[in-house]
Amino acid sequence: MSDVDVDVVVVGAGYAGLIAARSLLNSGLTVQVLEAADRVGGRAMTVTSAAGTAVDLGGQWIGHDHVKVRSLAEEFGVSLFPTHTEGKALIRHRGRDVSMLSATGVAVGAALTRLAVAERFGLGARDDQTLATWLAKVGPRRARRLLEVALGEVTATDPESVSVRAVAQGIRGAGGLREMFGIEGGAQDALLTGGAGGLAEAIATELGPVIQLNQPVLGLARDGAGVTVSTPYGASRARRVVVTAAPPVAKAIAHRPALPEARELVQRDTFMGTVYKAVIVYDSPFWRADGYSGELFALDGPIPSAFDVSPPGGRGHLCVLVPGRGARNLDDLTEETRRATVLAELARNFGELARHPVSFHEKSWHRDEFVLGGYMAWPRPGSLEAVRTAGAQPVGRVHWAGTETSPRYSGYFEGAVLSGERVAEEVLTAL
Structure with a gap:
């Protein structure tokens, strides 16, 4: 990468970074977005199934009150569809149903x-x-x-x-x-046609060449006139820098001079969640014919939860989420055994048709070297007040964003978008 002088370098091309960059560009500043991965989206990632449908392997749900993301979707011509809720939700323990009225x-x-x-x-x-x-x-x-x-x-x-x-x-x-x-009216209210990753890609397309992929930021050197941003391929000089990576990920960036203790603590005393996600695609949402909504909470077995995330058009999508220790246990299995395990659990609860998908998609987010986990960074027990106090206060010419910095909807795309807007205003004021 050749040396380029810009007003602002944004580290990370997830929703926070994309929105911050877009706001700053629209204000007339020059911006460079450096993304360590080979794709945009951060914790949003959409792939295409064998049936040609969009599959969200990362965050997916848009809440009823997530007005910022809904506004973006409308602006970019991306429609939303409601999460399916009709039918019986299953809570199962040892092969028997558990009633919420019990x-x-x-x-x-x-x-x-x-x-x-x-x-x-x-x-x-x-x-x-x-x-x-x-x-x-x-x-x-x-x-x-x-x-x-x-x-x-x-x-x-x-x-x-x-x-x-x-x-x-x-x-x-x-x-x-x-x-x-909640689902209807709650945080799992709707999904994006084309996926959350698709909306991120649409925003990135608008930003164009200011986004550079495969550019991990190794160091930030602050001085009175600006910040030198180092990557494996060279360095660039900016008046301000916005870091949108989650604190445990941002910890890998070397700072000169060293960060103050309050900011070091945020990066040292937070950790990313651990989650395995699979989306299994079928010819149709066959479970609906049996009166099931597709929502499952299993109190035993390796798959604790599943949800119907089927898009309009007839194909069936079941989403499986396995957090924490259960996700790490799945890591110990071969890909073939893991797939068989997931399908067997779905068949146990929804019938034998669950063993015969059109395609099977999975991702262990805690094994992604550029994200380190999902859905967000949590403070370690005893560290909450110190992390909150440090907040997202700038360190010299370096500013901080990301869903973790948002007091509302932290851990959601809505929180990421809010943080991107907030940090852009912060930088504009500082400049």
Whole structure:
């Protein structure tokens, strides 16, 4: 890469970086976007199935109140379609259905309400208490297990790795229990035709040559006049730099002079969630004919949750999410065995047709060297207040964005877009 002087270098071409770059370009600045991977989108990644349908291997759902992403979709001519909800949702334990009207369901509802109330009023949601410790007090045992599955699906981490207060704060930032766990009217309200990765690519196409792929940023050297940005292929000089990579990923960037302790702490004391995702494509959503919605929470077995994410047009898509330890266990299997395991679990719950897909797509996000996991970076237990206090305060001429920096919808594309808009305003003010 030849030396190029620009107003702003943006590190990362996920939604935060794309929106920041677009806003800055539209304000008349010169911008360069450096992306370490060979694609744009960050935690959004869309591939094409053997049936020609778009398959989201990364983030996918657009919430009812995610107005920024919905506005972008409309601007770029990308339609949304509602997540399928008609039919019976399955909660299974040892081959039997579990009703939310049972003692298990009542206990789960009560526990989630206590969690939300604790955060709202600052009562009992402690940062020095892990979610696992909090869950251990929930009874009966089956209710505790259902909570582990549900909270694992929305946090993508092990309960012993995150504090109960961090989780409670995440629920509040997402708009509350209804928003975080809801489908129709909630955070899983709709999906993008062409996929979330498709919308990211449309934005990137508009930005054109300012985006450079396969350009990992190795170092940032700050001085009074600007920042020197180093990659394996050379260096460029910018008046300001915006880093949109998640803190555990950004930790790999060397800084000169060294970052202040508060910022170092954000990168040192946060970790990415762990999640395996598979999308299985069928000729049709056959489970609907049997009266099933496609939503599954399994309290035993290797596949804890599944969802119907079928696009309009007749093909059937089932999405499988496996967080934390379960995802790492799947890593130990061969690709063939892992596929057979996933299909066998789907067949156990939805019938033998589940063993015969048109195509099978999978991704272990914690093994992606440029993302390190999903859906977001969590503060380690005991670190929440220090991470919050540091926030996204600029360090000299270096600014910070990304979904983790957004107080609202952190962990969602909406949070990433909000952070991109916020940091662009911040840079414009500074310049």
